[in-house]
Amino acid sequence: MAELYHSKKDRVFVRAIAGPYNLSDELTRLRSMPRVRKAKDIKFVDGPQTYSRHYVEPKDGISQLFHIHLEEYAPGGKSQKHGHVNEAAFYILDGDGYEIHDGIRYDWTAGDVAIVHNNCVHQHFNASNTKPARALVLKTKPMYLFMNLLFQKEVEPRVRQPAPGGEGFVEREAEEDYNHPK
Numbered sequence: 001m002a003e004l005y006h007s008k009k010d011r012v013f014v015r016a017i018a019g020p021y022n023l024s025d026e027l028t029r030l031r032s033m034p035r036v037r038k039a040k041d042i043k044f045v046d047g048p049q050t051y052s053r054h055y056v057e058p059k060d061g062i063s064q065l066f067h068i069h070l071e072e073y074a075p076g077g078k079s080q081k082h083g084h085v086n087e088a089a090f091y092i093l094d095g096d097g098y099e100i101h102d103g104i105r106y107d108w109t110a111g112d113v114a115i116v117h118n119n120c121v122h123q124h125f126n127a128s129n130t131k132p133a134r135a136l137v138l139k140t141k142p143m144y145l146f147m148n149l150l151f152q153k154e155v156e157p158r159v160r161q162p163a164p165g166g167e168g169f170v171e172r173e174a175e176e177d178y179n180h181p182k
Contacts, residue, residue, distance in 0.1 A: 029061070033060075033061055033062050034062070037055055037056070037062075039053065039055075040174075042054065042055060043173065044070075044072065044171040044173060046158065047074070047171065048074060048077075048160070048161065048162045048166065048169065049073065049074050049076075049077030049078055049079075049158065049159050049162065049163050049166060050071060050072070050073055050074070050077050050078065050079045050080075050124070050158060051071070051072040051074070051171040052069050052070065052071055052072075053069060053070040053072075054067075054068075054069040055068045055069060055070065056068040056069075057069075065140060066138065066139070066140065067137075067138075067139040067140075068136070068137065068138055068139070069136075069137050070093075070134060070135070070136055070137070071090070071124070071134065071135045071136075071137055072132055072133075072134050072171050072172060073095065073097060073124065073125070073126035073132060073133045073134070073135075074126065074132055074162065074163065074166035074169040074171075075126060075128055075129050075130050075131060075132060075163065075165040075166040075169055076126060076128070076129045076162075076163030076164055076165040076166045077125075077126045077132075077162075077163050077166055077169075078123060078124065078125045078126070078159065078163065079123055079124040079125075079158065080123070080154055080155075080156060080157050080158040081100075081121065081122070081123040081154075081155040081156035082121070082122070082123070082154045082155055082156075083119065083120060083121040083122065083155065084118070084119075085118050085119055086118060086139055086140055087115065087116060087117055087118050087139070087140065088115075088116040088137055088138065088139045089113055089114070089115055089116075089137070089138045089139075090108075090113065090114040090115075090116070090124070090135040090136070090137050091112075091113050091135060091136045091137075091138070092108050092109060092110050092111060092112045092113070092114065092133070092134070092135050093110060093134040093135060093136060094110045094132075094133060094134050095109070095110060095126060095127075095128060095131060095132060095133020095134060096108070096109045096110075096126075096127045096128055096131075096133065097109075097124065097125050097126045097127045097128075097133050098125050098127055099114050099116070099122055099123070099124055099125070100122060100123050100125070101116065101117070101120045101121070101122045102120055102121055102122070107127070114135070121155055123156075126163075128165075129163070129164060129165030129166075130165055132169065132171075132172065134172075
């Protein structure tokens with residue numbers, strides 16, 4: 001079975017700061033970077049319970065500050081149980097679900113923002129066994145790692161089988177309305 005994105009140990013979390021100390025060169029480099037990343041060019045990874053589409057990461061050269069990705073939870077799906085030093089904000093695009101943070105349950109629905117505080121052991125759950133859920137995730141993880149705050153721990157790995165109700169679910173790669181009816 002393919003390696004899961006979140007299990008990879010060789011990811012680029014912070015780009016090297018090397019080369020001439022020259023603002024002009026850096027501005028030229030930054031201005032050459034894409035200002036719009038097309039979702040169709042960025043595929044979902046992982047699954048079958050939680051899928052991720054990573055829009056901005058330090059390895060892309062666009063930002064040292066942000067890690068922004070879309071999470072899609074299959075019907076009945078859940079993420080790995082984990083903790084990290086950085087905070088994260090999950091803007092819930094659609095669906096209903098909940099978080100467990102340090103043993104406490106927090107319910108969410110579309111339009112809510114779920115905040116994961118630093119040093120919190122947590123897990124994300126889709127409460128529906130029939131419908132998927134999505135969240136746009138914003139993290140300052142690269143800056144925390146840059147400051148040598150390296151703690152991240154997987155407590156329970158992602159489940160590699162579909163959840164009951166999620167058998168046959170396929171991530172919404174080719175969605176056209178992006179949760180906004182025409």
